[in-house]
Amino acid sequence: MIATEKTTEVSATDAATVWDVRRVREDFPVLSQTVNGKPLVYLDNAASAQVPRIVIERGGKYLREEHSNIHRGVHYLSQRATSAYEGAREKVRRFVNAREARECVFVRGCTEGVNLVATAYGRKFVSEGDEIIVSEMEHHSNIVPWQMLCEERGARLRVLPMNDAGELLLDELDALLNERTKMVAVGHISNALGTINPIKEITARAHKFGVPVLVDGAQGAPHLVVDVQDLDCDFYVISGHKMFAPTGSGVVYGKAELLEKMNPYHGGGSMIRTVTFERSTYADIPDKFEAGTPAIASQIGLGAAIDYLNSLDRRAAHAHEQELLSYATERLREIEGVRIIGTAREKASVLAFVIEDVHPHDVGTILDREGIAIRAGHHCAQPVMKHFNVPATARASFAFYNTREEVDRLAAAVEKVIEVFA
Amino acid sequence: MSELSELYQQVILDHNKKPRNFQKLEDANRVAEGFNPLCGDQLTVYLRLDEGVVREVSFVGSGCAISKASASMMTQALKGKTREEAQRLFEEFHGMVTGELDEEAQPNSLGRLKIFSGVRDYPARVKCASLSWHTMRAALEGEDTATTENLGPALTAAEVGE
Numbered sequence: 001m002i003a004t005e006k007t008t009e010v011s012a013t014d015a016a017t018v019w020d021v022r023r024v025r026e027d028f029p030v031l032s033q034t035v036n037g038k039p040l041v042y043l044d045n046a047a048s049a050q051v052p053r054i055v056i057e058r059g060g061k062y063l064r065e066e067h068s069n070i071h072r073g074v075h076y077l078s079q080r081a082t083s084a085y086e087g088a089r090e091k092v093r094r095f096v097n098a099r100e101a102r103e104c105v106f107v108r109g110c111t112e113g114v115n116l117v118a119t120a121y122g123r124k125f126v127s128e129g130d131e132i133i134v135s136e137m138e139h140h141s142n143i144v145p146w147q148m149l150c151e152e153r154g155a156r157l158r159v160l161p162m163n164d165a166g167e168l169l170l171d172e173l174d175a176l177l178n179e180r181t182k183m184v185a186v187g188h189i190s191n192a193l194g195t196i197n198p199i200k201e202i203t204a205r206a207h208k209f210g211v212p213v214l215v216d217g218a219q220g221a222p223h224l225v226v227d228v229q230d231l232d233c234d235f236y237v238i239s240g241h242k243m244f245a246p247t248g249s250g251v252v253y254g255k256a257e258l259l260e261k262m263n264p265y266h267g268g269g270s271m272i273r274t275v276t277f278e279r280s281t282y283a284d285i286p287d288k289f290e291a292g293t294p295a296i297a298s299q300i301g302l303g304a305a306i307d308y309l310n311s312l313d314r315r316a317a318h319a320h321e322q323e324l325l326s327y328a329t330e331r332l333r334e335i336e337g338v339r340i341i342g343t344a345r346e347k348a349s350v351l352a353f354v355i356e357d358v359h360p361h362d363v364g365t366i367l368d369r370e371g372i373a374i375r376a377g378h379h380c381a382q383p384v385m386k387h388f389n390v391p392a393t394a395r396a397s398f399a400f401y402n403t404r405e406e407v408d409r410l411a412a413a414v415e416k417v418i419e420v421f422a
Numbered sequence: 423m424s425e426l427s428e429l430y431q432q433v434i435l436d437h438n439k440k441p442r443n444f445q446k447l448e449d450a451n452r453v454a455e456g457f458n459p460l461c462g463d464q465l466t467v468y469l470r471l472d473e474g475v476v477r478e479v480s481f482v483g484s485g486c487a488i489s490k491a492s493a494s495m496m497t498q499a500l501k502g503k504t505r506e507e508a509q510r511l512f513e514e515f516h517g518m519v520t521g522e523l524d525e526e527a528q529p530n531s532l533g534r535l536k537i538f539s540g541v542r543d544y545p546a547r548v549k550c551a552s553l554s555w556h557t558m559r560a561a562l563e564g565e566d567t568a569t570t571e572n573l574g575p576a577l578t579a580a581e582v583g584e
Contacts, residue, residue: 358487359486362430362486365544365547366426369426377462391485392461420426420430
């Protein structure tokens with residue numbers, strides 16, 4: 001298992017494990033195409049990672065052979081769909097090392113996941129004068145739902161600041177925590193900076209005040225081995241499409257005792273026990289939070305993506321990503337006029353940068369002409385842009401299927417941008 | 423698909439580096455703010471409209487080379503135009519960058535603004551080129567904000583999969 005906290009724990013010998021990137025690339029059909037006449041270089045993995053063949057085939061098999069509505073159905077197809085869907089839940093349980101499968105609620109992705117907790121936990125436990133802590137480096141999806149909750153309940157949103165390297169100031173957390181704090185919501189890895197946050201340290205500090213911690217694992221799940229028991233987080237939220245599964249898949253892990261006490265989220269079919277016009281009673285977890293027909297094919301695809309990840313040597317995959325990150329950082333640093341945004345000591349393979357006097361959108365367009373997909377913009381993290389005093393950044397994010405040659409093409413294209421704008 | 427050099431022409435790069443009329447207009451009587459919520463671009467367009475004629479026009483804000491150059495060249499093109507002429511120019515510009523107007527075959531008064539025709543090959547950048555124009559139109563009509571949220575190019579039959 002690779003470390004969930006400190007990437008440096010992957011030792012030199014481990015890093016030397018052979019990672020056959022050519023072999024791995026064959027698992028991803030999308031990677032073999034050309035864009036604008038050049039081989040595609042896909043460096044937008046932090047937005048959506050690509051999908052391996054096994055996931056595509058599993059989704060196709062469901063649609064060809066098993067498609068029907070889950071639960072309740074007594075017929076053959078419904079039973080097959082139900083067992084595939086619940087099988088995916090069990091795969092998720094093992095993937096995050098939850099105690100029980102019922103602690104894993106299927107949602108459409110992290111955005112819905114955070115909204116679910118903010119609504120179902122928030123409406124139950126947050127009242128006027130209470131406080132919610134989010135970090136300065138959060139994605140909008142881990143800010144806005146809490147802000148909406150605070151507005152509704154008359155609560156206060158407080159912000160855990162970071163330094164100029166993009167590292168959270170943990171001592172400030174102790175100063176922010178108090179008896180009115182009802183939640184600490186923080187990302188495992190920053191999508192805008194790449195920072196890996198010390199979650200164990202954060203949960204330990206928050207729990208001293210009896211405050212639960214929600215971890216936005218959108219970027220954590222694809223890059224790190226996640227052990228929710230070891231992290232001791234109360235909620236861990238995952239987006240499937242960022243970990244090689246289809247869009248529309250995702251998970252809220254929550255400690256059973258919390259999920260049980262929470263309000264329901266959406267009302268509708270599947271989430272009830274009995275319904276009368278006077279009153280309805282609700283199903284047990286996780287069904288209580290899964291109203292309506294879910295994205296069955298997508299969640300089964302998430303299960304297949306987990307199978308795929310389990311088939312890899314994840315320690316070697318991680319070491320490969322770290323090597324790409326340091327090589328890319330080195331290559332871009334050599335180019336005059338390039339500034340790296342996010343220089344935390346513990347980083348995942350997300351590399352944000354700006355080029356002097358060139359807007360990131362222009363960088364994105366020129367790179368696209370070279371067949372290179374990156375993201376340009378505020379990355380749904382406007383407070384991060386404000387901290388670094390930039391309107392936007394360009395961001396290259398690497399997965400284990402990227403190569404050193406692709407880093408070279410990125411660096412050459414960045415040089416071309418500077419040439420065009422010289 | 424056009425070559426990159428057709429999008430980033432020297433004139434555009436020049437206006438990006440040295441945008442014209444890039445300041446607040448103190449005696450403006452029409453002001454509107456434009457937002458591109460997808461990318462965070464923001465600009466303000468100032469107009470002084472006297473007896474139905476655009477006497478002065480300027481802008482401030484941040485954005486990419488395409489949006490900055492477009493705003494800069496728009497301010498040059500509008501000075502001295504009547505309200506109706508400005509409105510027509512907006513429609514022609516918008517038509518050109520969304521591919522609905524063939525600026526070479528159909529009559530228009532786009533003139534130098536034709537160098538933005540390459541933008542239509544970059545659907546993601548159409549809003550960059552048209553943000554200042556939408557904002558100007560909002561100012562002309564006495565509105566105080568414009569957003570490109572729902573103003574993308576119309577879908578082609580190929581995009582719909584027909």
